[in-house]
Amino acid sequence: MDQTISDFDIHLFHEGTLYNAHHTFGAHLEKQKKKVTGTRFTVWAPHAQAVSVTGSFTNWETGKYEMTRVNQEGIWTCTIDRDLTGEMYKYAITTASGDLVLKSDPYAFHSELRPQTASVVYDLSGYKWGDQLYRQRVRKRRPIYERPLSIYELHLNSWKQKEDGSYFTYREYADELIPYVKEHGFTHIELLPLTEHPLDASWGYQGTGYFSPTSRFGTPHDLMYLIDRCHQEDIGVLMDWVPGHFCKDSHGLYMFDGEPLYEYDSFNDRENHEWGTANFNLAKGEVRSFLISNALYWMHFYRIDGLRVDAVANIIYWANSEPETANPYATEFLQELNKAVFKENPRFLMMAEDSTDWPGVTKPVHEGGLGFNYKWNMGWMNDVLDYMEYHPFERRHHHHKLTFSLVYAYSENYILPLSHDEVVHGKRSLLHKMPGEYWEKFAQWRLLLSYLITHPGKKLLFMGGEFAQFDEWKYVQGLDWFLKDYDSHHQADHFSKELMDFYTNHKALHEFDHDPQGFEWIDADNAEQSIYSFIRKGKRKSDTLMVICNFTNVTYDHFELGAPFEGKWEEVFSSDLQQFGGTNLLNQSATTVEKPLHNRKQSLTVKIPPFGVTIWKPAKK
CATH class of the missing domain: 2.60.40.10 (Immunoglobulins)
Known part of the structure; x- marks a missing residue:
């Protein structure tokens, strides 16, 4: 031996x-x-x-x-x-x-x-990291639950390409990507799977080399350099991770020694017909050692700050079962995975992309949960995008689609995702989903992003969404960067920067993201006008924000609503600024009057722009 x-x-x-x-x-x-x-x-x-x-x-x-x-x-x-x-x-x-x-x-x-x-054969040792200050800051910061978390999701192959269509290297991406992300105010980037994969069109979701960063962009040390540079600029790095299924190419894990090994023995359990892949056999100890080691490997060797765990629904339910039947090996695996991860690093981000109503996804394992600290809010995403695609004057019949999310907003720790899955395969880009004329599309795009930022939960936006890319994601080529030469897209890009800066600098939008005391409706029932008004609260009363969202193209010069407390209020953000491409229907300030409205003792009269979001804050005394 x-x-x-x-x-x-x-x-x-x-x-x-x-x-x-x-x-x-x-x-x-x-x-x-x-x-x-x-x-x-x-x-x-x-x-x-x-x-x-x-x-x-x-x-x-x-x-x-x-x-x-x-x-x-x-x-x-x-x-x-x-x-x-x-x-x-x-x-x-x-x-x-x-x-x-x-x-x-x-x-x-x-x-x-x-x-x-x-x-x-590769020696991982020898890279000299320069992110010590970043790691010290992360350890000293308040928990992420109380801080801004805004994720820029991207696919390296198609974020930007060279003129000849070739890819940048990891090191070249450091120079191209980091200033852009920093300029747009995102706290983290999330990279679609970096593990080695044979087919470009799989976007990395059908992997073969789980411990091998894809060589499309260089060596493992080159990737360490990219992550190191991100950290030095205070940008966290997350990675999509796929522990549920793997590629069936003959050189990979599939039938590794001539018989099922990493996959289930049973054909029905093994085959993932939707994606043409094989499901990991999570009942085997050796497979669990492989996958949990892999998660910790990315944490230790590449200093990844978190993993977005793909297709959790496909993991926790047996494949091809009718009706859906829970897989006890899978839930045990996820619990063991999260315990191992958080034992190593309590501040690591483990984010479940889960479309089910499985209870306790973000509840600690010792309380019976799966042990993640975040879950993608797929329900919110589906409802809000469905709602936005209705004709504005049909939206009054679907008013509940935007209020329902607050019924369960605090049942888990949620991330609100406008991700790659929603802008591909004929689904159209965020901008193109919006109905109406050209100006209306841009106004509703600004409205959508403003609603994303002001709704409880952390934020995720897929690349191209920040400058209102018109075409859906084309994963074989770079984003349509030339659009920024056009006024509408240049203004959209400026808007997204200002919006993200506003989010980062207003504690009411993140301090109580996961606590019901951080949100309160002013009027959730104004279906006829399709106007939603609510309050976001921070730990201090002076941080309170009042948010008014108008989902039709009707302009209101004198709109009354109940105010949280009396006094003078100032408009601190509007999606309708002329510099954003709006109509510039603005408010300076408004003072409450003793007129009860919306179950409050005092009210305000404000202007509301078409397809606009206006945000108010108590005036400083």
């Missing part, structure tokens, strides 16, 4: 609790006195008759470096007395039926550039 693999680690791996499995499995350089003396390979393939390591260093001849079977459960290992840094390799596996298959390393740290599929 190879002495570099301990019996205890082997026990933990099979049990499902080896949370640093990437230290044991994969390709590792062995060193003595800082000098590399060999390269050790370790793989799990219990159904194999034999396994060897092949690669560029053997001219892809198989059988030259045979691996030794460590235990009956199928761990194989060997050490090659050479420094193989940068060499390409695969495992040559002889299956139980005698077939020979070549497989990429599930634990590889680097991969060959697609369409090639070999793993690459």
Whole structure:
């Protein structure tokens, strides 16, 4: 038995609790006195008759470096007395039926550039981080629940491309992306899956190399540089992560040793027909060790600040079950995952993309929940986008679509997502969803983003949404940056910057995001005019904001509404400013009168612009 693999680690791996499995499995350089003396390979393939390591260093001849079977459960290992840094390799596996298959390393740290599929021996050590001040600030800050959280979701392939259509490198993206994100006021970026994947059109959601950042944009150290630079500019980095299913390409995890291994044995449980992928077998301890280790790997080696966990509904319910039946192995896995993550870093973000009504997604595990700290509010997203697509004078018949979200707004810790899924596959861009003439589309786009910012919950916007891209997301090419040369889109871009700055600097919009005391309706029932008015509160009375949203193109010069308390109020934000492309129907200030309205002792009279949001704050004395 190879002495570099301990019996205890082997026990933990099979049990499902080896949370640093990437230290044991994969390709590792062995060193003595800082000098590399060999390269050790370790793989799990219990159904194999034999396994060897092949690669560029053997001219892809198989059988030259045979691996030794460590235990009956199928761990194989060997050490090659050479420094193989940068060499390409695969495992040559002889299956139980005698077939020979070549497989990429599930634990590889680097991969060959697609369409090639070999793993690459890579030493992750050696990068010198410069984000120490950022990490200190994060530890000292108040919990994220009380602070602004605004996420810019993006797909590196199609955010921006070079003139010849090629991609920027991770290092080049640092220069292109970071100033842009900072200028627009987002607190975090969220990258669509970075794990290695063979098909560009999958956007990274059908992965093969879970420990290997895609080589489309460079090396692992190049990615570390991008994240480091983000941190130095106080930008958090999140990543989409897909622990539910994986790509079925022949070089990957699928039927890894000739039989189901990482996937379920049963065809019905294994096959994910919607996406043409295979579902991870979350009942197996070895698969749990693989996935939980992977989450911690991204945290430790790349200093990722959080994971958006994809397709949680697909995880917690058995595939193809009618009616939907909960998978107890999956819920146990998610609970163990979140416990392991938060034990390592209590401030890490674990965000569930969950379309179900599963209770307690963001409740701690010790209270019976799944243990995430955030959940995407898919109900809010679906309702608000459905509502916006109605003709403005039909909206009065669907008024409840915008009020219903407040019935459950505090049942979980929510993120409000206007994500990539809503602007692709014929769904049209946010701007193009809006009905009416050109000016009306832009006014309603400003209205939509203002409603996003003022509604309880943290914020997420997909790239292009910040300057009102007209066409839906085209993932094969860059965003339509030329649109910024047109006044309407230039004004839209300016609006989104000002809106995000307003959100960040007004505590009432984030201090009580997850506490009912932070929100109060003024009038939730004005369906006939499609006007919604509400209050957002901070810890101090002086931080109170009054928000009025008009979802029709009717202008009101004298609109009365009940005020939270008496005195002088000032308009501190309007989506209708001329510099944003609006009609410039503005208020300076208004003082309450002793006229009861909306169950309040005093009221105000204000102007409300068409398709406009106007926000008020108590005047300073």
